[in-house]
Amino acid sequence: MSSEQAAEGEQQVWDVVVVGAGPAGASAAHAAAxxxxxxxxxxxAELPRYKxxxxxxxxPSRDSLPPGFExxxxxxxxxxxxxxxxxxxxxxxxxxxxxxxxxxxxFDAALVESAKDAGARVRTGVTVSRVEQxxxxxxxRRTVAVVxxxxxxxxxxxVIGADGSASRIAAHVGVKVDQVDLGLEVEIPxxxxxxxxxxxxxxxxxxxxxxxxxxxxxxxDTLTVGVISARGEGAATKRYLDDFVGxxxxxxxxxxxxxxxxxxxxxxxxxxxxxxxxxxxxxxGLLEPWTREGISxxxxxxxxxxxxxxxxxxxxxxxDARRQALNYAFAIKAGLGVEMGVGRRMLAAFARRPxxxxxxxxxxxxxWRAFAKITRGQATLADxxxxxxxxxxxxxxxxRAEASRETAPAAPPAEVxxxxxxxxxx
Numbered sequence: 001m002s003s004e005q006a007a008e009g010e011q012q013v014w015d016v017v018v019v020g021a022g023p024a025g026a027s028a029a030h031a032a033a034x035x036x037x038x039x040x041x042x043x044x045a046e047l048p049r050y051k052x053x054x055x056x057x058x059x060p061s062r063d064s065l066p067p068g069f070e071x072x073x074x075x076x077x078x079x080x081x082x083x084x085x086x087x088x089x090x091x092x093x094x095x096x097x098x099x100x101x102x103x104x105x106x107f108d109a110a111l112v113e114s115a116k117d118a119g120a121r122v123r124t125g126v127t128v129s130r131v132e133q134x135x136x137x138x139x140x141r142r143t144v145a146v147v148x149x150x151x152x153x154x155x156x157x158x159v160i161g162a163d164g165s166a167s168r169i170a171a172h173v174g175v176k177v178d179q180v181d182l183g184l185e186v187e188i189p190x191x192x193x194x195x196x197x198x199x200x201x202x203x204x205x206x207x208x209x210x211x212x213x214x215x216x217x218x219x220x221d222t223l224t225v226g227v228i229s230a231r232g233e234g235a236a237t238k239r240y241l242d243d244f245v246g247x248x249x250x251x252x253x254x255x256x257x258x259x260x261x262x263x264x265x266x267x268x269x270x271x272x273x274x275x276x277x278x279x280x281x282x283x284x285g286l287l288e289p290w291t292r293e294g295i296s297x298x299x300x301x302x303x304x305x306x307x308x309x310x311x312x313x314x315x316x317x318x319x320d321a322r323r324q325a326l327n328y329a330f331a332i333k334a335g336l337g338v339e340m341g342v343g344r345r346m347l348a349a350f351a352r353r354p355x356x357x358x359x360x361x362x363x364x365x366x367x368w369r370a371f372a373k374i375t376r377g378q379a380t381l382a383d384x385x386x387x388x389x390x391x392x393x394x395x396x397x398x399x400r401a402e403a404s405r406e407t408a409p410a411a412p413p414a415e416v417x418x419x420x421x422x423x424x425x426x
Contacts, residue, residue: 014038014155015313017042019042019159019163020161020283023108023295023299025281026112026302028309031306034118040156043122043123045125047112048105050257055224056101056293057099057101058295058375059374060377071102074101079091079201080098084205088362092368098372126148128163129149131146141318142157142315144277160302160306161279165262167279175270175272177265182233182237183263186257188250189254190253195218195220207227264282272329273326279305282294284301339382
């Protein structure tokens with residue numbers, strides 16, 4: 001027993017406690033544990049557990065995985081079929097793999113095992129009620145109290161919130177969001193003949209609602225079919241999914257799972273820390289605003305959070321802890337924040353002119369090459385906008401048009417309502 005444990009009533013104080021065992025949390029736990037620190041990863045569900053997600057692993061995700069990690073791929077994508085609300089369908093093909101597809105339960109569980117192998121301890125079936133940085137549960141200013149639903153208190157030198165878009169830790173930090181979207185998805189088991197037709201090919205459909213799109217991702221004998229659009233159009237989004245499934249000829253197959261999920265993008269001025277507590281992944285509102293791709297953002301922000309949480313755990317006073325937290329925020333904003341900024345601009349342009357985007361990616365070779373480079377991880381949206389003057393000028397023009405539209409008199413708001421669906425297993 002160390003003198004530190006004796007001084008604190010023999011209660012163990014973890015260097016880093018991570019809340020949430022998705023890709024962000026598992027990545028954070030792995031990064032922190034690799035330094036030899038005492039790391040605890042808490043997850044409210046039992047693993048593996050289902051997650052509403054297409055499961056696309058693009059280049060930045062692949063490049064952010066722990067060393068030696070073997071991707072449990074269900075398929076490798078070499079072709080993409082694009083359509084504009086079911087019309088003007090065209091398939092583009094590539095000799096090389098564009099990206100991979102995984103089942104999220106299997107992928108997430110493998111990431112957690114990687115964190116365990118690095119030395120992290122994992123507890124599942126544990127719900128975190130709140131975190132406290134002051135009060136009776138906190139023995140000193142270097143310690144954070146993680147209070148569980150059953151009243152148990154876990155002590156840590158630093159805490160990482162990776163507990164999803166409805167994060168309790170994000171509420172503690174004060175995360176602010178400026179974009180919320182509703183994603184609906186079904187997992188459809190299909191006969192072998194249907195599965196063979198989709199093998200190696202995905203479908204992306206630019207949808208009827210502003211900023212919406214749908215997808216079909218094949219995973220062996222199951223097709224993951226989903227749509228996403230802005231929150232506030234729940235009924236219309238459900239109709240889009242039903243119509244999408246119907247016109248694909250899949251309405252006769254019974255889904256194994258139907259689920260829904262809200263995604264949230266952070267505001268530019270949203271905090272990423274409070275005291276000795278950091279947030280990453282969905283809990284921080286980190287995802288690409290246009291495509292709503294979140295796995296690569298989770299893995300990358302999780303790794304950074306794990307590295308900086310270790311530094312915070314070593315800080316001997318609030319000033320040093322704050323300095324390390326600000327360094328973490330700078331690292332996030334300099335990389336992922338820049339990508340999000342371009343993604344917001346792309347979404348605004350796409351929401352107004354989806355037909356132009358469809359025509360470009362299906363008819364212009366440079367646009368298709370750009371799509372391929374992004375999915376393979378050879379470039380980001382920000383890289384491409386910086387490198388191509390035409391793309392930069394086009395976005396600037398859309399920005400000016402958007403600014404003019406926002407200054408025009410607003411129409412009376414429509415009465416809309418939405419409800420977040422709950423996952424159903426059949």
